[in-house]
Amino acid sequence: MDTSTFQFEQFQSFSPYAEIGPYRAKDYWKLPEGEPVELLRGRLIMSPSPSSLHQTVIARLICILQRAEDTADGLMFVSPMDVILSDDTILQPDLLYIVKERRGIVGERVMGAPDLVIEILSPGSNRRDRTEKLDLYTKYGVAEYWIVDPETQLFEFLLLEQGRYTIVQPADNAYQSPRLPEIEFNLATFWQEVQRRLSHS
Amino acid sequence: MSIGTPQYESLPGFSPPSSLGPHRAADYWKLPEGEPVELIQGRLIVSPSPNEFHQTLSALLTELLLGASRQGGGRMFAAPMDVVLSDDSVVQPDLIYVAKPRREIVKGRVNGAPDLVVEILSKNDARRDRVDKMNLYAEHGVAEYWIVDPDARQFDFLINRDGRFEVQPQHDDCYQSPRLPELAINLSDFWAEVQRHVGGEPGTQASPGPLNQS
Numbered sequence: 155m156d157t158s159t160f161q162f163e164q165f166q167s168f169s170p171y172a173e174i175g176p177y178r179a180k181d182y183w184k185l186p187e188g189e190p191v192e193l194l195r196g197r198l199i200m201s202p203s204p205s206s207l208h209q210t211v212i213a214r215l216i217c218i219l220q221r222a223e224d225t226a227d228g229l230m231f232v233s234p235m236d237v238i239l240s241d242d243t244i245l246q247p248d249l250l251y252i253v254k255e256r257r258g259i260v261g262e263r264v265m266g267a268p269d270l271v272i273e274i275l276s277p278g279s280n281r282r283d284r285t286e287k288l289d290l291y292t293k294y295g296v297a298e299y300w301i302v303d304p305e306t307q308l309f310e311f312l313l314l315e316q317g318r319y320t321i322v323q324p325a326d327n328a329y330q331s332p333r334l335p336e337i338e339f340n341l342a343t344f345w346q347e348v349q350r351r352l353s354h355s
Numbered sequence: 356m357s358i359g360t361p362q363y364e365s366l367p368g369f370s371p372p373s374s375l376g377p378h379r380a381a382d383y384w385k386l387p388e389g390e391p392v393e394l395i396q397g398r399l400i401v402s403p404s405p406n407e408f409h410q411t412l413s414a415l416l417t418e419l420l421l422g423a424s425r426q427g428g429g430r431m432f433a434a435p436m437d438v439v440l441s442d443d444s445v446v447q448p449d450l451i452y453v454a455k456p457r458r459e460i461v462k463g464r465v466n467g468a469p470d471l472v473v474e475i476l477s478k479n480d481a482r483r484d485r486v487d488k489m490n491l492y493a494e495h496g497v498a499e500y501w502i503v504d505p506d507a508r509q510f511d512f513l514i515n516r517d518g519r520f521e522v523q524p525q526h527d528d529c530y531q532s533p534r535l536p537e538l539a540i541n542l543s544d545f546w547a548e549v550q551r552h553v554g555g556e557p558g559t560q561a562s563p564g565p566l567n568q569s
Contacts, residue, residue, distance in 0.1 A: 172527035280507035289524040306481040307369060312522065319522040321513070323490045325373040341369035 157184050163197040170286050171195070179241050190234065194286055196242040201233075202276045207304045210351050211274050212248055215302075218339045219251050226336035227254040228269075236263040237271075239294040245287070247271040253334065267291070270334060272300040288312075292319055297333055307345045361386060364398045369482070371396070371490040375443050383445045389435070395487055397443040403477045405449075408505050411552050412475050413449055416503070419540060420452050420473075427537030428455035429470065437464040438472075440495040446488070448472040454535055468496040471538060475503045489513075493520050499532055508546050 160181065175196030182193045190201035204212075212232060219230035229252045237245050250268035252260060259266040271291055273283045283301060291299050292314065299312040299319060311329060312319035322332065330338035361382060376397030383394040391402040405413070413433055420431035431452045439445050451469035453461055460467040472492055474484040484502055492500050493515060500520060502511040512530050513520035523530065525542075532538035 170525050170527055277506075280504065281509040284504075284507075284509055284511065285525045288522060289526060292522075292524050303481065306479070306485075308482050308485055309369065310485065315521075318524070320516060320519045321489065321493075321522065322519070323486065323493070324370040327368050327370050329370070345369060 157181075157186075160185070160198055162191070163194075163199050170289065171197070174242050177242070179238065179244060182244050188234070190246070192246050193242065193244040194282075194290070199282070201246065202278055204274075204276065207348070207352060208274055208276055210348050211302060211304045213351075214344060214347055215249050215272060215274075218337065219249060222251060222334065222336040226334075228252055228334075228336065229254075229257050229260060231264070237268060238263055238265050239267065239290060243290055243294075245290070248274045251334070251337065267294045267296045269296075270298045270300070270331070270337065271296045272302060274302045274304060277305075288319065292317065298331060304348070307348075309341060361399050363392070363401055365400070369486070371487050378443070380439065380442050380445055391435070391447070393447055394443065394445040395491060400483070402447065403480055405475070405477065408553065409449075409475050409477065411549060412503060412505055415545065415548060415552070416450050416473055416475075419545070420450060420471075420538075423452060423535075423537040423539075427535060428458075429453050429535075429537070430458055430461055432465070438469060439464055439466050440468060440491065444491055444495065446491070448488075449475045452535075452538065468492070468498070470497075470535060471499045471501065471532070472497050473501040473503065475505060478506065489520060493518055498534055499538070508549075510540070510542065 160177070163175070177193055177196050177198055179193065182191070185191055192199050192201065216230070216232055222228055223230050231250050233248050234246045235250065237247060237250065239245065247268070249272040250264065251270040252264070253269045256269065273287060275283055288299065295314065297314050301310040301312070302308070309329070311322040311324070313322055313332065324341065327340055327342040329341060361378065364376065378394055378397050378399050380394065383399070386392055391404070393400050393402060417431070417433050423429065424431045429452055431450065433450050435447045436451065437445055438448060438451060450473040451465065452471040453465065454470040457470065474488060476484055489500065496515065498515050500513040500515070502513070510530070512523040512525070514523060514533060528543045529541050530539065
């Protein structure tokens with residue numbers, strides 16, 4: 155199948171598709187390298203162009219994950235990095251972290267579920283990140299999933315427990331991952347830093 | 356501990372504070388009736404005025420929950436309805452459902468955690484519903500919590516497990532509560548119905564939704 159015939163999904167419906175779409179990993183690999191595309195249950199989706207706010211948030215999260223790498227010998231990646239979850243699902247999370255013991259899943263690409271995935275919402279990706287992707291990360295066993303909304307300065311920390319995500323609420327602006335103690339930060343400081351970088355003074 | 360003059364706050368942090376604010380239920384009852392205020396862990400928070408789209412969703416969800424109450428024998432209420440969760444927390448959720456076995460908690464007001472709370476997000480206050488109120492509902496035993504995002508046309512279905520909310524995965528169009536079978540919704544039908552009420556061609560936009568509506 156020549157890639158010019160590929161159809162990219164717009165996700166117009168208001169609920170997840172029950173059935174798997176037509177594309178598979180081999181179709182995905184045919185796409186030009188560097189295309190911001192993901193393969194989600196057999197459907198090809200284009201990632202939106204990230205905004206300066208989105209990229210600033212990513213930059214601050216990289217700092218937090220790099221600290222974790224240094225502390226605990228884990229491995230972090232920032233998008234674009236292919237995470238192969240199955241033959242019909244290859245995603246490019248905004249950020250991911252893999253603990254030292256599981257570094258073996260990293261070859262040329264990441265083959266399997268990272269220990270932490272972070273998705274930063276953009277207008278339009280909201281539903282996909284909260285429903286389709288959440289469902290996939292649950293299914294493939296991503297132990298911890300953060301949803302970050304830069305517009306409302308919101309973090310949601312989801313921990314996989316017995317096959318479902320439970321929402322963890324930090325108190326007093328301090329979060330430390332219960333599973334990955336090397337990952338910790340202060341939410342108030344975080345958003346102040348983002349604000350500082352984006353304000354024009 | 357209660358104080359004489361009410362002090363209104365906007366919720367300050369990016370996560371719930373661990374300490375209680377200064378106000379209690381006694382202060383809340385002294386406020387003029389009909390004030391759009393909630394008492395959340397000792398702090399008085401003014402609710403934003405809901406807009407036209409919010410109210411449309413509220414009306415359609417009322418219809419859904421009325422159907423549920425006819426089926427299951429429970430009771431539903433739309434805001435404003437005081438829900439007394441504790442001495443430091445009295446809230447007015449957008450919608451609530453109390454299942455048949457627990458109908459006695461409704462006496463004038465709702466004294467205790469409803470079986471279902473539904474909150475419709477306001478654009479600028481998502482954090483209140485997703486963080487502070489979520490924390491409150493989790494701690495006080497609200498068994499099920501639905502968060503509706505009007506702009507993204509998206510529901511979060513959350514079930515309380517030992518004081519924390521568990522996200523229910525969405526595989527397709529339909530959701531049915533694992534706890535109360537009368538609480539069920541077809542998402543495609545619901546949002547199509549919303550679209551019909553709001554006007555415009557159905558299905559022409561998945562997002563960003565009515566950002567132009569104030």
